[in-house]
Amino acid sequence: MDGKVVAVVPAAGLGRRMGAQRPKQFLPLAGRPLLSRTLGQLQAAAVVEQVVLVCPPGQEEAAWEQCVRPYGLAKVACVVPGGKERQDSVAVGLAAAAELGADWVLVHDAARPLAAPELFARVLAAARGCGAAVAAMPARDTVKQDDGQGRVQATLARERLWLVQTPQGFALPLLQEALARAQAERFYATDEAGLVERLGREVRLVMGSRDNLKITTPADLALAEALLTGGASGMRVGQGLDAHRLEAGRPLILGGVRIPYELGLRGHSDADVITHAVMDALLAAAGLGDIGGLFPDSDPAYAGADSLALLAQVVERLARAGWRPAQVSATLAAQAPKVAPHVPAMRRNLAGVLGLAPEAVNLAATTTEGLGFIGRGEGMAALATATIVPLGRA
Ligand code: CTP
Ligand code: MG
Numbered sequence: 001m002d003g004k005v006v007a008v009v010p011a012a013g014l015g016r017r018m019g020a021q022r023p024k025q026f027l028p029l030a031g032r033p034l035l036s037r038t039l040g041q042l043q044a045a046a047v048v049e050q051v052v053l054v055c056p057p058g059q060e061e062a063a064w065e066q067c068v069r070p071y072g073l074a075k076v077a078c079v080v081p082g083g084k085e086r087q088d089s090v091a092v093g094l095a096a097a098a099e100l101g102a103d104w105v106l107v108h109d110a111a112r113p114l115a116a117p118e119l120f121a122r123v124l125a126a127a128r129g130c131g132a133a134v135a136a137m138p139a140r141d142t143v144k145q146d147d148g149q150g151r152v153q154a155t156l157a158r159e160r161l162w163l164v165q166t167p168q169g170f171a172l173p174l175l176q177e178a179l180a181r182a183q184a185e186r187f188y189a190t191d192e193a194g195l196v197e198r199l200g201r202e203v204r205l206v207m208g209s210r211d212n213l214k215i216t217t218p219a220d221l222a223l224a225e226a227l228l229t230g231g232a233s234g235m236r237v238g239q240g241l242d243a244h245r246l247e248a249g250r251p252l253i254l255g256g257v258r259i260p261y262e263l264g265l266r267g268h269s270d271a272d273v274i275t276h277a278v279m280d281a282l283l284a285a286a287g288l289g290d291i292g293g294l295f296p297d298s299d300p301a302y303a304g305a306d307s308l309a310l311l312a313q314v315v316e317r318l319a320r321a322g323w324r325p326a327q328v329s330a331t332l333a334a335q336a337p338k339v340a341p342h343v344p345a346m347r348r349n350l351a352g353v354l355g356l357a358p359e360a361v362n363l364a365a366t367t368t369e370g371l372g373f374i375g376r377g378e379g380m381a382a383l384a385t386a387t388i389v390p391l392g393r394a
Pocket of ligand 1: 009010011012014015016017018023025082083084085086087090109110111112214215216
C-alpha cells in the first residue's frame with residue numbers, strides 16, 4: 001500500500017575531471033568497482049525494491065558483467081543507456097522505473113558509493129510526506145559569492161545554506177512532470193530537486209552525511225578508499241633500479257652533486273645513477289613506464305642532460321596524471337669514493353625538485369665488500385623506492 005520504490009542510478013557520465021582511462025564509476029575502490037559498491041549500498045537498503053542502472057551507451061553489457069553479476073546485486077532490474085547530460089540520463093532511467101511500476105523513485109549518483117542504507121530510508125520517508133526530499137549537509141564553511149572576477153560580492157547567511165547530495169526521493173508522477181516540463185523548455189538543473197522546485201512544489205531537506213562524498217577527482221577516490229579501509233590509502237609505491245659503468249674522463253655526479261673522483265659514470269645524460277633510479281621509481285608508482293621511454297637515449301636532446309632537470313619533468317608528468325611524490329628512499333651501491341659527506345647536499349637537491357622536505361628523501365650508501373662489478377670498481381648501481389599520493393592530499 002505504500003507503493004513500489006525503485007532506485008535510479010545515473011552512471012552514464014564520462015568522469016572527465018577524474019582524468020582516468022575509463023569513466024570513474026568503473027574504477028576500483030578498495031578492491032572492487034566503485035559502481036558495484038554504490039549498487040551494494042542500494043542492495044542493502046530494505047526500502048529499495050529494484051534498481052535501474054543508467055550506463056554510458058554501449059557499456060551496458062560490460063557494466064553488468066563487471067559491476068553487477070559478480071556481486072550478486074539481485075535488485076538491479078535493468079541496465080539502460082544514458083544521455084548527453086545527467087538530466088537526460090535520469091529521464092531515461094525514470095522511464096524504465098515507470099515501466100517497472102514504480103510509485104516512488106530514489107535517484108542516487110553512481111559516484112556516491114558511501115551513502116549508508118539508512119539514508120535511503122530517511123530520504124524516502126521525508127519524500128512520502130510532501131512528494132520530494134533530498135539528502136543535504138548544512139554549510140560548515142562561510143560561503144561567499146563572487147562578482148565573476150575573483151572579488152567577493154556578498155557573504156551569504158550560512159545558517160540557511162545547504163550542500164545538496166543524493167539520494168533524492170520523489171513521487172514518480174511529480175518527477176515525471178518536472179522533468180517533462182524542463183526538457184520541453186530546455187532547462188537543465190544540476191539536480192532533480194531543482195526541477196521540482198521550478199514547479200513551485202515543496203522539497204524537504206534531510207540530513208545527509210559527510211561520508212556521502214561524490215567521487216570527482218583522484219583525491220576523492222583516495223579519501224573514499226581511506227574511509228573504507230580505515231587508514232591512509234590511495235598511496236602507491238614504485239621501485240627503480242639503475243647501473244652505470246665507471247670510466248676515466250667523466251665527472252661523477254650523484255644526486256645532482258659533483259663529487260671529486262678520478263672516474264665518472266658513463267651515460268647518455270650526466271649518468272646520475274641515484275637520480276635515475278628515483279625517476280624510475282616515481283614513474284613506476286604512477287604506472288607511467290620508465291625513463292627509457294620518456295627520455296630515449298637515441299634523442300640528442302638528452303645528451304649530457306642534467307638529471308635533476310629530467311627529474312623535474314618527471315614530477316610534472318606525475319602531476320598531469322594527478323599524483324605527487326610523498327616520499328623517496330634510495331640506496332647507492334659503490335665501492336668508492338666515500339659519498340657520506342655529500343649525502344646532505346644530495347638530499348637537499350632531490351627534495352627541492354620533488355617538492356619535499358629533506359626528511360622525506362632518504363639516501364643510503366653501501367659497498368658490496370669487493371664483490372661483483374661494483375666491488376671491483378667497474379660501475380655503480382642504485383635502487384630506489386618512491387611513494388606517491390593523489391594531488392590535493394595532505
Ligand atoms: N551522469 C550520467 N549521465 C551523464 C552525466 C553524468 O548518468 N550524461 C552521472 C555520472 O555517472 C555520476 C552522476 O551523474 O554518477 C554525477 O555526475 P558527475 O559527478 O558530474 O560525473 P561525470 O559527469 O561522469 O564526471 P565529470 O563531470 O567530471 O565528467
Ligand atoms: Mg558531470
